[in-house]
Amino acid sequence: MTTDAQITKYPQHFRTVTRHRVITITVLVTMLALLILSFYRLDFSLARIFSGFSKLFDVTRLMFPPDPGWGPTLLRYLHAMGETVAIAFLGTLVSAILAFPLASLAARNTRINLVMHFLARRTFDTLRGVDTLIWALIWINVVGLGPFAGVLAIICSDLGSFGKLFSEAIEAADRKPVEGITSTGGSRIQQIRFGIVPQVLPVFLSQVLYYFESNTRSATIIGIVGAGGIGLILSEQIRTLEFQQVSFVILMILVTVSAIDWLCSKLRFQVIGQPQH
Amino acid sequence: MVNHPEHNALLKAYEQATHRRRQQFGSGVAMVLLLSMLAAWMAEVDLEKFYDNIGNFTSYIGRIFYLESGQAVIRDPSEWFWGLNKWMALLGETLMMAYVGTLLGTLGAVLFCFTASKNVTRSATLIFATRRFMEFCRTVPELVFALIFVVAFGLGPMAGVLAIAIHTMGALGKLFAEVVENIDMKPVHGVVATGANWVQKIRFAVMPQVLSNFASYALLRFEINVRGAAVLGFVGAGGIGETLISAIRKFYYADVSALLILIILTVVVIDSLTEKLRHQLIGSGPESKA
Numbered sequence: 001m002t003t004d005a006q007i008t009k010y011p012q013h014f015r016t017v018t019r020h021r022v023i024t025i026t027v028l029v030t031m032l033a034l035l036i037l038s039f040y041r042l043d044f045s046l047a048r049i050f051s052g053f054s055k056l057f058d059v060t061r062l063m064f065p066p067d068p069g070w071g072p073t074l075l076r077y078l079h080a081m082g083e084t085v086a087i088a089f090l091g092t093l094v095s096a097i098l099a100f101p102l103a104s105l106a107a108r109n110t111r112i113n114l115v116m117h118f119l120a121r122r123t124f125d126t127l128r129g130v131d132t133l134i135w136a137l138i139w140i141n142v143v144g145l146g147p148f149a150g151v152l153a154i155i156c157s158d159l160g161s162f163g164k165l166f167s168e169a170i171e172a173a174d175r176k177p178v179e180g181i182t183s184t185g186g187s188r189i190q191q192i193r194f195g196i197v198p199q200v201l202p203v204f205l206s207q208v209l210y211y212f213e214s215n216t217r218s219a220t221i222i223g224i225v226g227a228g229g230i231g232l233i234l235s236e237q238i239r240t241l242e243f244q245q246v247s248f249v250i251l252m253i254l255v256t257v258s259a260i261d262w263l264c265s266k267l268r269f270q271v272i273g274q275p276q277h
Numbered sequence: 278m279v280n281h282p283e284h285n286a287l288l289k290a291y292e293q294a295t296h297r298r299r300q301q302f303g304s305g306v307a308m309v310l311l312l313s314m315l316a317a318w319m320a321e322v323d324l325e326k327f328y329d330n331i332g333n334f335t336s337y338i339g340r341i342f343y344l345e346s347g348q349a350v351i352r353d354p355s356e357w358f359w360g361l362n363k364w365m366a367l368l369g370e371t372l373m374m375a376y377v378g379t380l381l382g383t384l385g386a387v388l389f390c391f392t393a394s395k396n397v398t399r400s401a402t403l404i405f406a407t408r409r410f411m412e413f414c415r416t417v418p419e420l421v422f423a424l425i426f427v428v429a430f431g432l433g434p435m436a437g438v439l440a441i442a443i444h445t446m447g448a449l450g451k452l453f454a455e456v457v458e459n460i461d462m463k464p465v466h467g468v469v470a471t472g473a474n475w476v477q478k479i480r481f482a483v484m485p486q487v488l489s490n491f492a493s494y495a496l497l498r499f500e501i502n503v504r505g506a507a508v509l510g511f512v513g514a515g516g517i518g519e520t521l522i523s524a525i526r527k528f529y530y531a532d533v534s535a536l537l538i539l540i541i542l543t544v545v546v547i548d549s550l551t552e553k554l555r556h557q558l559i560g561s562g563p564e565s566k567a
Binding site for chain 2: 038087144147148
């Protein structure tokens with residue numbers, strides 16, 4: 001078969017201008033135009049980029065070797081790091097405990113009435129919509145500067161996430177155990193305790209462990225606005241240009257976060273069984 | 278009924294069956310309690326102070342909905358949103374920061390993800406190096422990068438954009454590499470058999486399989502980055518955050534609520550838009566599998 005014959009037989013495969021291609025090109029051109037407009041509006045300029053990167057290079061060079069400061073400085077760093085972990089731990093734990101009853105109000109199969117259901121859901125959405133850092137700023141107004149404000153901030157923003165996740169887990173629970181308990185004459189509380197809790201508890205625990213790790217990351221930065229932990233020291237050192245100490249603190253954060261990551265995934269596999277790989 | 282022998286046997290068996298689990302559960306709870314006491318001491322938890330000042334929290338939430346004149350904000354919306362034009366411009370700047378940061382970060386992630394995937398790259402050293410580099414980029418918080426970039430690039434959105442880009446590159450690079458590792462290898466073998474080089478292999482055998490998934494992940498990241506960009510201003514890296522933090526610190530109560538409402542609304546709108554786009558990408562893309 002010659003090429004001409006192929007072209008007449010399958011014209012759609014030999015067209016150079018297809019609808020698909022037009023769409024692709026339009027999208028790409030729009031994205032590029034938006035990018036250029038943004039560069040212009042955000043004050044990007046080649047001169048600034050060059051001087052910035054050369055300065056960044058200097059800064060990076062100043063970071064080596066990392067300097068722990070030894071003595072009392074090192075103790076202060078370690079204490080702040082411990083504070084960070086404590087904020088994450090306490091924040092995760094308390095918000096999980098608080099989210100448990102609230103999530104059962106928000107879940108469709110365990111709710112008491114529609115009004116509570118609606119209220120609980122909107123509360124979770126609002127709590128989640130406000131960033132942890134903003135919660136920290138608000139709590140600083142209430143309990144003053146320090147790690148306690150950080151704990152409260154993490155509780156607030158996590159309550160929103162846990163409430164949503166937990167209520168979804170409760171809604172996904174199998175109805176059969178609940179029906180079994182109902183048939184033996186179990187009360188509403190007994191239905192939840194023996195019919196639903198055993199099903200959802202492993203799911204909850206695994207989500208809590210996952211959030212503990214991600215909260216450790218958040219807890220490292222809330223110190224920047226004054227809510228305790230290593231963030232305060234880090235931002236102090238960056239602003240006073242003590243880059244050798246900055247790199248040490250960053251290293252410390254990396255090590256702590258990966259240690260907690262390792263620990264949490266270990267515990268998680270114990271709770272939900274080995275991964276299916 | 279309690280003294281019925283069969284009943285007693287059943288009860289005993291139940292006791293035995295649950296005894297070990299109960300013990301484990303009890304020791305777990307004790308451990309968590311101990312740890313939380315330690316953590317509470319470390320984090321300077323002061324329930325008395327909390328109890329004394331909790332009124333401040335509710336009154337704070339109440340106060341942000343009142344204007345300086347003492348009127349409820351709802352009764353004078355034009356006074357409440359007095360800075361709307363300025364704030365909308367700042368929100369626009371925030372969105373642009375998120376857009377440019379996401380785009381640059383995605384490009385970086387596309388560049389690096391292939392050298393982090395076992396099925397398209399041979400060199401174990403290259404894979405290891407790329408993976409560690411990306412891990413570093415996503416573990417260091419965005420705000421820390423922003424703080425350092427503010428020193429190098431000066432105050433302003435440029436530092437924020439770069440911080441978002443670096444963090445996005447690390448986070449997306451990992452996800453992209455996972456996508457690439459899960460592709461169908463038959464097209465790759467086919468292209469290699471015709472004598473294609475590495476770049477041609479990626480372009481014609483790998484890219485068509487992964488592109489829709491990449492785009493979907495990038496859109497998801499854009500959502501996250503809009504939230505992130507809104508607080509980057511806290512450290513002087515551009516966007517609406519700077520106005521927000523000064524409103525909070527200077528106790529411009531009504532401004533705080535107005536700004537928070539604008540930010541939450543923007544986030545909600547962006548979330549629903551990207552969700553629609555993502556469903557289209559995954560649902561009707563010719564390469565989609567899921």
